[in-house]
Amino acid sequence: MAHALIAGGGIGGLATAVALARCGHRVTVLERENTFAEIGSGIQLAPNGFHALNLLGVGQDVRDRAVFVDELRLMDGLTSEKIAGMPVRERYRQRFGNPYAVVHRRDLHGPLLSACRASEGIELVASAAVQRYVQNPATVTVTTADGRTFTGDLLVGADGIRSAVRAHLVRDGAPRVCGHTIYRSVIPIEKVPRRLRWNVVTLWAGPAWHFVHYIIGRGEYLNLAATLDDGAHESVSGRPVRRAVVLSRFQELGETARLLLELGEHWRQWVLCDRDPVDVWTDGRVALMGDAAHPMLQYAAQGAC
Ligand SMILES: Cc1cc2nc3c(=O)[nH]c(=O)nc-3n(C[C@H](O)[C@H](O)[C@H](O)COP(=O)(O)OP(=O)(O)OC[C@H]3O[C@@H](n4cnc5c(N)ncnc54)[C@H](O)[C@@H]3O)c2cc1C
Structure with missing residues (x-):
């Protein structure tokens, strides 16, 4: 030993x-x-992650707290049109032996x-x-x-x-500062209009930015993450940032995505490194x-x- x-x-x-x-x-x-x-x-967990968690004996515990999503969806952030979607429902879960899920x-x-x-x-x-x-x-x-x-x-x-x-x-x-800024917020699901509560990992893509959201915490929260390729050169980790600043940086967002971004509160900012x-x-x-x-x-x- x-x-x-x-x-x-x-x-x-x-x-x-x-x-x-x-x-x-x-x-x-x-x-x-x-x-x-x-x-x-939030964090996304693909089947390979669950495979490792199963081997560690905690797979079921994490699955019990996770949201199994139905689809990974790519949207045009400017026009609000759907570009592509990948179903990750039962057939996918059976094929890979584990779900694609999102968790707090x-x-x-x-x-x-x-x-x-x-x-x-x-x-x-x-x-x-x-x-x-x-x-x-x-x-x-x-x-x-x-x-x-x-x-x-x-x-x-x-x-x-x-x-x-x-x-x-x-x-x-x-580490190298990559010049990408990410803003994150987690909001109670009650704040989200029912028609926008999709059980889908959604990514709205635009020029040099994208906005991702998905439901976490057994369905109790919506996780929002908006990323900008803005050439930021100072490393930042979890700094609080005003909602107005976040909204001002994603002015091109189409109507639906903008509605979701506007729901965010207590935003925090990171400048990513690798x-x-x-x-x-x-x-x-x-x-x-x-x-x-x-x-x-x-x-x-x-x-x-
Ligand atoms: C914006 C963002 C989104 C992401 N989304 C996903 C996703 O959806 N799915 C996914 O799989 N991955 C995702 N990742 C990556 C994932 O978060 C990381 O790869 C993972 O958290 C790394 O875990 P870690 O334990 O190696 O490091 P960390 O999570 O950084 O943990 C390091 C720990 O060490 C402690 N520590 C630091 N220095 C010392 C020291 N000197 N002595 C003792 N303790 C110390 C810290 O306090 C911390 O607890 C994402 C990353 C980012 C930035």
């Missing part, structure tokens, strides 16, 4: 912890924040966190920001920002796109996973899957 240290308690870190514990290993998860939580927005991020992170808490082999340590590691032929030791040290047999860097473990292992500096692929994700007893290893833009909805 090995003792694994995991830097980062996001989706990737917790999934790794559950996987290692199910193989009989002891795990310590070190999370920078003072609580284990996810941001309050907490409904993915929550079951993984519960599985960690239920496992005797997993220790969760909050307020533990990993800064660096050293290793010898037998062990690896990490030091946290407050000077504590943790020693194990191996270290997994699951600490996201600005990974401290990666900084040590790959030494490729800060990195070039690298050949090496390991260094002796240390390995990277998730966004620490291979961050990608969200356009294929596959980063967490």
Whole structure:
């Protein structure tokens, strides 16, 4: 039995912890924040994601909280005409063995966190920001920002796109700012007129922008995400932004999409980042996973899957 240290308690870190514990290993998860939580927005889960969740023993729990969508739909954001649609109903679910679904991020992170808490082999340590590691032929030791040290047999860097473990292992500096701004909002479904409550992941596309929405939280919320290729060069993560600013940036939207965008409230803004692929994700007893290893833009909805 090995003792694994995991830097980062996001989706990737917790999934790794559950996987290692199910193989009989002891795990310590070190999370920078003072609580284990996810941001309050939606995420799409394709069948490959559910396949992994099934293997971790949390597939049913996530499915119980998920919305199984009927279609992935591409709309012309200017004319409001439908361009294309891909049905993802029963035939699709049977073909791939799992649904295409959407969830509130907490409904993915929550079951993984519960599985960690239920496992005797997993220790969760909050307020533990990993800064660096050293290793010898037998062990690896990490030091946290407050000077504590943790020693194990191996270290997994699951600490996201600005990974401290990666900084040590790959030494490729800060991630690249991609010049795309995304605005996100989650609103109670009661605010949405019934005729606009489609059980469909809908993407309205326009010149250098698109707007995506889908229902999450067992049908209780509508998730809105509007993205602009605006050449933004400053990295931004979850900054509150006024509704009027969001509306002013998507003035070309056709009538229906605009109605939906206008429903948004408590908007937050991100400027997206990624990195070039690298050949090496390991260094002796240390390995990277998730966004620490291979961050990608969200356009294929596959980063967490
Ligand atoms: C706008 C957007 C939409 C997306 N939509 C989808 C989608 O629909 N489907 C999909 O599959 N993927 C999607 N993704 C990608 C997905 O969100 C990520 O790939 C996934 O969340 C990465 O998980 P992670 O655990 O590797 O990293 P993170 O979620 O970033 O978690 C890292 C964790 O490590 C902690 N941490 C950071 N630094 C340290 C440190 N030094 N020490 C200890 N802890 C630390 C953080 O607090 C955090 O808890 C989307 C991404 C974006 C940006």
